[in-house]
Amino acid sequence: MSAAAELGQGVKAVIPAAGMATRFLPATKAVPKELFPVIDKPVLQHIVEEAAAAGIGDVLLVTGRGKTSMVDHFDRRPDLEQRLTERGDKERLEAVIAPSELSEIYTCRQSEPLGLGHAVSYAETHMHGEPFAVLLADEFIDPKHELLSRMLELQQRTGGIVLALLEVPPEAVSRYGVAAIEAAPDSDDVVRVTGLVEKPPADEAPSNLILIGRYVLPPAIFGAIKETEPGRGDEIQLTDAMARLLDKGVPVHGIVFRGTRHDTGEPAGYLRTIVELAWDRDDMGQFRDWLATFMEEQKDA
Ligand code: G1P
Numbered sequence: 001m002s003a004a005a006e007l008g009q010g011v012k013a014v015i016p017a018a019g020m021a022t023r024f025l026p027a028t029k030a031v032p033k034e035l036f037p038v039i040d041k042p043v044l045q046h047i048v049e050e051a052a053a054a055g056i057g058d059v060l061l062v063t064g065r066g067k068t069s070m071v072d073h074f075d076r077r078p079d080l081e082q083r084l085t086e087r088g089d090k091e092r093l094e095a096v097i098a099p100s101e102l103s104e105i106y107t108c109r110q111s112e113p114l115g116l117g118h119a120v121s122y123a124e125t126h127m128h129g130e131p132f133a134v135l136l137a138d139e140f141i142d143p144k145h146e147l148l149s150r151m152l153e154l155q156q157r158t159g160g161i162v163l164a165l166l167e168v169p170p171e172a173v174s175r176y177g178v179a180a181i182e183a184a185p186d187s188d189d190v191v192r193v194t195g196l197v198e199k200p201p202a203d204e205a206p207s208n209l210i211l212i213g214r215y216v217l218p219p220a221i222f223g224a225i226k227e228t229e230p231g232r233g234d235e236i237q238l239t240d241a242m243a244r245l246l247d248k249g250v251p252v253h254g255i256v257f258r259g260t261r262h263d264t265g266e267p268a269g270y271l272r273t274i275v276e277l278a279w280d281r282d283d284m285g286q287f288r289d290w291l292a293t294f295m296e297e298q299k300d301a
Contacts (some may be wrong), residue, residue, distance in 0.1 A: 005053065007152040008148070034070050044071060050294070051102075054152060060106045074102070077096060117235075155218075163179065165213055177278060178200055178211070
């Protein structure tokens with residue numbers, strides 16, 4: 001086992017995936033966006049792989065109406081496996097079995113979409129009073145960056161909350177949770193978070209460091225969520241619950257992530273993600289050549 005994977009041993013994760021994905025309508029009317037393919041794997045598999053690379057082998061998926069097919073992807077498929085075995089198609093057989101070996105997947109249903117904080121609150125009994133990770137299903141990060149392992153390690157050292165932060169142009173902050181920070185003396189990418197605000201207007205944002213969808217949270221978050229009134233968008237916001245803990249003196253740290261975040265939560269980011277990943281794949285040479293030619297042709301057009 002890699003050193004990175006050792007950190008997550010025994011740690012559980014929750015993936016809130018009950019949203020209606022309105023930014024992708026009508027595609028998401030009947031198909032969960034978490035199952036959209038990024039080349040040949042669904043978005044959700046990339047996320048569970050990210051958790052597994054950090055050693056997390058227990059994932060609670062918070063699902064919603066019309067989204068139960070997500071769970072099937074992580075189950076075995078004996079009929080398909082038998083067909084591929086008969087054909088001697090070892091490569092596809094391994095690819096079909098792989099998702100079921102990444103993690104134990106547990107599910108529960110969020111009956112009403114009352115916000116991210118509300119979705120996370122479903123994890124309370126599953127986490128048995130231990131710190132846990134939250135991975136939002138809109139985005140993923142290449143496990144080679146070891147972001148989640150570093151977050152787990154930092155949480156084990158500092159306690160409290162650990163967040164992944166990303167610097168964005170100031171005009172983009174109002175779509176995200178935003179952190180006020182002060183630099184930690186001993187690190188170039190670890191910061192102390194001194195304030196948290198959900199989707200502030202750009203001119204009121206405390207910084208241009210946004211919360212991307214990776215969190216390591218202490219069990220005290222569940223009490224804080226219960227005390228949190230609906231906020232931005234009239235939803236119970238996780239950011240507001242974390243801000244409550246911060247006010248009570250719970251330490252909050254952030255890691256400023258400087259690699260590529262694959263944002264699959266809206267159509268342009270989804271397309272970008274597919275191109276970025278295809279660019280790195282040996283078997284996508286023809287696609288790369290086509291894309292380079294296509295771009296040249298567009299310049300001349
Ligand atoms: C959620 C969080 C927000 C965070 C964002 C990251 O917002 O509430 O704080 O910055 O995810 O993707 P949503 O995208 O669900 O509106």
